[in-house]
Amino acid sequence: MLETTEVAASTRHRTRLRRPATRTLVRGGVIVVLLLFALLALPQLLSLYYVDAMTEVAIYAVVSLGLGVLVGRVGLVSLGQIAVLAVGAWVAARLLFATTQPYPLVLLEAGLVTMAIGTIIGLPALRLRGLYLALITLMVAGAVAIVLASTNFPNGGHGFFGYNGSLVNIPPIRRPSIATSDPAYYRYAVVVAILMFLLVFVHIRTRPGRAWSAIRQSEPAALAAGINTTMYKLWAFALASFVTGVAGGVYAGAAHYLYSIDFPAQNSIILLAVVLMGGAYSLWGAVVAGLLSQLLPALLNNWGVSNDWLTILFGIGVVQVLTTAPRGLADQVPKDLARLGLLLARLVHRPAATTAEGEAP
Amino acid sequence: MPSWQDFQPFLVTGLALGGVYALSGVGLVVLYQATGVVYLAFGAVGAMGALIAWSMISDGIADWICWLVCLLFSGAVTLAYGIVFGPLLAKREPLVKATATLGLLLVLFGAMDLLWTTSGGETRAITLPTDNSGFSIAQIQVTWTQVIGLGVGVVIAAGTAAFLRYTKLGTAMRAMANDREITATLGVPVRRVEAAAWLGCGVLAGIAGLLLADMVALDATTLTFLVISSLAAALIARLRSIALTFVAAIVVGVVQNMLVPINAVSNYNDMTPFVLAAIALLVLSRRQVLSRSREDT
Numbered sequence: 001m002l003e004t005t006e007v008a009a010s011t012r013h014r015t016r017l018r019r020p021a022t023r024t025l026v027r028g029g030v031i032v033v034l035l036l037f038a039l040l041a042l043p044q045l046l047s048l049y050y051v052d053a054m055t056e057v058a059i060y061a062v063v064s065l066g067l068g069v070l071v072g073r074v075g076l077v078s079l080g081q082i083a084v085l086a087v088g089a090w091v092a093a094r095l096l097f098a099t100t101q102p103y104p105l106v107l108l109e110a111g112l113v114t115m116a117i118g119t120i121i122g123l124p125a126l127r128l129r130g131l132y133l134a135l136i137t138l139m140v141a142g143a144v145a146i147v148l149a150s151t152n153f154p155n156g157g158h159g160f161f162g163y164n165g166s167l168v169n170i171p172p173i174r175r176p177s178i179a180t181s182d183p184a185y186y187r188y189a190v191v192v193a194i195l196m197f198l199l200v201f202v203h204i205r206t207r208p209g210r211a212w213s214a215i216r217q218s219e220p221a222a223l224a225a226g227i228n229t230t231m232y233k234l235w236a237f238a239l240a241s242f243v244t245g246v247a248g249g250v251y252a253g254a255a256h257y258l259y260s261i262d263f264p265a266q267n268s269i270i271l272l273a274v275v276l277m278g279g280a281y282s283l284w285g286a287v288v289a290g291l292l293s294q295l296l297p298a299l300l301n302n303w304g305v306s307n308d309w310l311t312i313l314f315g316i317g318v319v320q321v322l323t324t325a326p327r328g329l330a331d332q333v334p335k336d337l338a339r340l341g342l343l344l345a346r347l348v349h350r351p352a353a354t355t356a357e358g359e360a361p
Numbered sequence: 362m363p364s365w366q367d368f369q370p371f372l373v374t375g376l377a378l379g380g381v382y383a384l385s386g387v388g389l390v391v392l393y394q395a396t397g398v399v400y401l402a403f404g405a406v407g408a409m410g411a412l413i414a415w416s417m418i419s420d421g422i423a424d425w426i427c428w429l430v431c432l433l434f435s436g437a438v439t440l441a442y443g444i445v446f447g448p449l450l451a452k453r454e455p456l457v458k459a460t461a462t463l464g465l466l467l468v469l470f471g472a473m474d475l476l477w478t479t480s481g482g483e484t485r486a487i488t489l490p491t492d493n494s495g496f497s498i499a500q501i502q503v504t505w506t507q508v509i510g511l512g513v514g515v516v517i518a519a520g521t522a523a524f525l526r527y528t529k530l531g532t533a534m535r536a537m538a539n540d541r542e543i544t545a546t547l548g549v550p551v552r553r554v555e556a557a558a559w560l561g562c563g564v565l566a567g568i569a570g571l572l573l574a575d576m577v578a579l580d581a582t583t584l585t586f587l588v589i590s591s592l593a594a595a596l597i598a599r600l601r602s603i604a605l606t607f608v609a610a611i612v613v614g615v616v617q618n619m620l621v622p623i624n625a626v627s628n629y630n631d632m633t634p635f636v637l638a639a640i641a642l643l644v645l646s647r648r649q650v651l652s653r654s655r656e657d658t
Binding site: 147150272312 | 399446449450453454455457459464465467468469470471472474582585586589593631632634636642
C-alpha cells in the first residue's frame with residue numbers, strides 16, 4: 001500500500017551484478033556470520049550497558065517484525081503494537097509468578113494468549129480497512145493503556161491480576177535458569193528472535209505470504225482469485241500478535257519489573273515510524289528498526305544527548321520515508337551504496353566508465 | 362449507586378469537555394473533507410501552542426496576547442505543514458496522509474519534551490480568568506470557562522455548518538470532498554482552498570489546546586493524545602457530518618464524565634471515547650458504508 005514500484009530497476013541492477021545462485025549463497029553466508037558474531041562475539045566485546053541495549057534491540061526487532069508483517073506484507077497499519085507487547089509481557093509475568101513452568105513454555109503460552117486476544121480484537125476490526133483500521137487500533141491501544149494503568153502489572157501478588165500494591169519486597173520476574181546473567185539472557189533473546197524471524201520467513205515464502213501480497217496489491221482482485229481474504233488477514237493479525245506476545249515475554253524477563261509507564265502510547269507511534277524508516281518490506285528492515293529504536297537511544301544516553309532529539313528525528317524520518325523513499329532504509333542504503341560505488345568506480349576508471357555508459361540501457 | 366446529586370457537577374464538566382471535543386472534531390472533519398487528511402497532530406499542535414502561551418504568561422506578558430500567539434502558532438504550523446506536504450501527498454491514500462501527520466506529531470512531541478521538560482515534576486497550569494467566576498443553575502455550580510467550552514463548541518459547529526453551506530469557500534470545500542480533480546477542472550483554486558482548511562483546522566487546534574490545558578491538564582502527553590478522544594467523535598460521524606460530530610462529541614464528553622462517580626468504572630471512564638468509537642465503527646461497517654469511502658477510489 002505504501003509502496004511505489006521500483007522493482008524493475010532493482011532487478012535489472014541485481015542481475016547485472018551477480019548470478020542469483022551465488023547471490024543467495026553469499027547472502028546466506030553473510031547472515032550466518034552476522035548471527036554468529038551477534039551470538040558469540042558481541043556480548044564479549046560490549047559493556048553490560050550495551051549488552052542490555054542489544055537485548056532490547058533483539059526484543060524490538062521481533063516487535064518490528066510483527067508490525068512489518070502487517071504493514072509491509074498485508075498493508076494493514078496498526079498503531080497499537082506496543083499495547084500488544086504490553087499484553088504479552090503481562091501474560092508472561094503472570095505465568096512466571098504463578099507457575100514454575102520452563103521459560104520457553106511460558107513464552108509460547110504468552111504468545112498464544114496474546115494471539116488469541118489479538119485475533120478477538122482483530123476479527124471485528126477486519127471489517128474496516130486502511131485508515132479506519134489504523135484509527136481503531138489507536139483507540140484499542142488507548143483503552144489497553146488505561147486498563148493496564150488501573151490493573152497494574154503482576155508483582156507477585158495473588159488473585160487474577162497478581163498485583164499487590166502494599167508489597168514491600170517485590171520479587172523480580174524470573175529468567176530462565178540457563179540465562180540468568182545479562183549476557184546469557186541477551187543470547188537467549190537473540191535465539192528467540194531468530195526463531196521468530198524464521199517463523200515469519202516460512203510464512204512469507206509459502207501460501208500465506210503469497211496470499212498476503214495479493215491482498216496488499218488489490219483486495220478485490222485477491223477475492224476474485226479465490227483467496228479467503230478475511231482468513232488470511234486474520235492470520236496476519238494472529239502471527240503478528242503471536243511474535244509480539246513472545247517478545248513481550250522476553251521483555252518481562254529482561255526488565256525484571258514491569259510498570260505501565262514502560263508502555264506509553266507514543267511508543268506505538270515511534271515504533272511505526274522506525275518500522276517505516278527501517279523498511280517494512282524486508283526482514284532486514286525489522287532489524288534496522290530494532291537498532292534505531294533501542295540502540296540509538298542507548299548511545300545518545302551515553303553521550304548525554306536527550307532522546308527527544310531522536311523523537312524529532314523519527315518524526316522527520318517518517319515524513320521523508322512516506323514522501324520519497326517508501327521502501328525504507330533497509331532498501332535505500334544498499335542502493336545508495338551501490339550507486340556511490342558505481343560513481344567511485346567511474347571516477348577511478350574514467351575510460352572504462354564511458355563504455356559502461358554506452359552499454360547501459 | 363450514587364444519587365443524582367453526585368452526577369450533577371459531572372454533567373456540567375461533561376458538557377464543557379464535550380464542547381471542546383466537538384470543536385476539535387469539527388476541525389478534523391472539515392480538514393478531512395477538504396484535503397483527505399486525518400490530522401493526527403491536532404492535539405500536539407494545540408499542546409505546543411498552549412505551552413508557548415504558558416511560558417509567555419509566566420514571563421508577565423498580557424494574557425490575551427499569549428492566547429493569540431497560541432492560536433497563531435497552531436495555525437501557522439498547521440498551515441506550513443499543509444502547504445509543504447499537502448501537495449506532495451495529495452495523490453496518496455488517506456492512510457499515508459494520516460501516517461505522515463504522525464511525523465509532525467513526533468517532531469512536536471519531541472520538541473515539547475525537550476523545551477518544557479517534565480522531569481522536575483513541576484506542574485504547569487493555564488488558568489483563564491473565567492475559571493473563578495460563574496453562576497449556579499439548580500444548585501449546580503457552573504464556571505464561565507465551562508460555558509465557554511460548550512459555547513465555543515456550539516458556535517464552531519453551527520458556524521462551520523453554515524460556512525460550508527452558504528459561502529463560496531465552503532462550497533468549494535464541499536466540492537473538493539467529492540472530487541479534487543473535477544473541482545480543479547472547474548476553476549476552483551484547489552491549493553488555496555486547502556490552505557484555508559489547514560489554517561482553520563490549526564486555529565481550532567489552538568483553541569482546543571488552550572481550553573483543554575485549562576480544563577484537563579497542561580501536559581504535552583495528555584494534550585497530544587487527547588486528539589484520539591476528539592477523533593472518536595469525528596469517527597462516529599464517519600468523518601463526514603458536522604451535526605453528527607457535534608452530537609457524538611457531547612455524548613462522549615458527558616458519558617465520560619458521568620461515569621466518574623460510579624466507583625466500579627471510575628478508573629476506566631477515560632476509555633469512553635475509544636469504546637463508543639469502536640462500537641460505532643463496527644456497527645457502521647456492518648452496513649458496509651465504509652467500503653465506499655475514498656479509499657477505494
